[in-house]
Amino acid sequence: SQELEQSPQSLIVQEGKNLTINCTSSKTLYGLYWYKQKYGEGLIFLMMLQKGGEEKSHEKITAKLDEKKQQSSLHITASQPSHAGIYLCGADNQAGTALIFGKGTTLSVSS
Amino acid sequence: DAMVIQNPRYQVTQFGKPVTLSCSQTLNHNVMYWYQQKSSQAPKLLFHYYDKDFNNEADTPDNFQSRRPNTSFCFLDIRSPGLGDTAMYLCATSRVVGQGAFFGQGTRLTVV
Numbered sequence: 487s488q489e490l491e492q493s494p495q496s497l498i499v500q501e502g503k504n505l506t507i508n509c510t511s512s513k514t515l516y517g518l519y520w521y522k523q524k525y526g527e528g529l530i531f532l533m534m535l536q537k538g539g540e541e542k543s544h545e546k547i548t549a550k551l552d553e554k555k556q557q558s559s560l561h562i563t564a565s566q567p568s569h570a571g572i573y574l575c576g577a578d579n580q581a582g583t584a585l586i587f588g589k590g591t592t593l594s595v596s597s
Numbered sequence: 598d599a600m601v602i603q604n605p606r607y608q609v610t611q612f613g614k615p616v617t618l619s620c621s622q623t624l625n626h627n628v629m630y631w632y633q634q635k636s637s638q639a640p641k642l643l644f645h646y647y648d649k650d651f652n653n654e655a656d657t658p659d660n661f662q663s664r665r666p667n668t669s670f671c672f673l674d675i676r677s678p679g680l681g682d683t684a685m686y687l688c689a690t691s692r693v694v695g696q697g698a699f700f701g702q703g704t705r706l707t708v709v
Contacts, residue, residue, distance in 0.1 A: 490639075519697050528603070528687055529640070529700040574639070576697075583652060583694055584630055587639040 488513040490575055490588035498594045504563050507591045509575030511556040518558045519576040519585060520549050529574065532560075562593075570595045600624050601701035603688050609707045610678055618673040618704045620688030628694050629671040631663060632687040634703075640687055646671060647694055678708040 489512045499505050509518070517536050521529040533542045538553030546563045562569055572592050576585040601622045610616040620629065628647050632640035644653045646665045660682075662674040675682055685705050689698035 517697070521700070526685070526703075526705060528601075528702040529689075531697060531699060534697045579642075584642045584645055585698060586642070589637070589639045 488577065488580055488586060490577055490586060492573075492575060492588035492591050494591060495589070496592040496594075498596060499565050501566060501595050501597045502564050504561065505565055505593070506562075507560045507573050507593070509558045509560070509588055511577055513556070513580065515551065515553060515556050515558070515577055516582075517578045518549075518551050520558070520560050521574045521576060521587075523572040523574060523590070525572070532573075565593075565595045567595045567597055569593060601688060601690055601699050603686075603701035603704050605704060606702060607705050607707075609709060610675075612680060612708055613677050616675050616678055616706065618675075618686050618688075618706070620671045620673070620701055621669050622690045622699075623669070624690055624692075624699065625668060626690035626692050626699075627668075628691045628698075629665060630689040630691075630698060631661075631671070631673050632689065633682075634685040634687055636684075643673070645694070675706075678706070680708050682706065683708045 491510045493508050520532040523529050533549045535551035541550045548561045551558045572590040574590045575588045579586045604619045630645040631643045634640040643657045664672045685703045687703045688701045691698040
């Protein structure tokens with residue numbers, strides 16, 4: 487079965503610093519999604535990437551998809567305390583029935 | 598406005614006492630999903646509905662059941678909760694199967 491591995495598992499950065507979170511799939515990626523979750527809450531949709539080489543940005547968050555490497559990266563520029571939370575990558579499962587998820591990367595931003 | 602609403606947000610239930618979690622959506626999406634997320638783990642799909650067609654994941658315990666009386670509502674029934682069922686339960690919807698889903702706020706269930 488397909489697995490998604492995220493790195494790092496957790497990250498503490500100083501406010502204003504840039505950071506990158508990676509998501510690597512054990513199988514071919516047909517669609518990659520990034521979500522943010524605050525502790526004890528639901529998932530908030532951030533971005534969806536579907537084509538190799540695709541790059542999307544929303545405010546200070548940029549996500550890229552490298553199909554050949556079966557990998558996606560999420561980059562945050564000039565981090566702020568509001569960026570703190572758990573970032574999860576999700577991908578369509580092979581059956582095409584739902585999303586599977588990585589375990590998440592916990593981001594803390596110190597001011 | 599919230600588009601996927603889960604009730605209650607927090608639920609404490611006794612070991613073995615049946616419990617029902619509810620989810621409603623205003624998006625008119627065909628697909629509704631239930632995920633279980635244990636502490637520090639990835640959300641795990643339990644089952645999903647495409648309209649009224651129910652699709653169970655192979656490893657979902659029989660203890661977990663679901664009902665979808667209409668497009669807007671979906672329920673998760675846990676017939677005899679065990680301590681290991683303590684988790685966050687997430688409901689999600691999507692227009693078509695497998696596409697990016699919208700999630701509710703989740704119900705944090707504690708079995709004591």
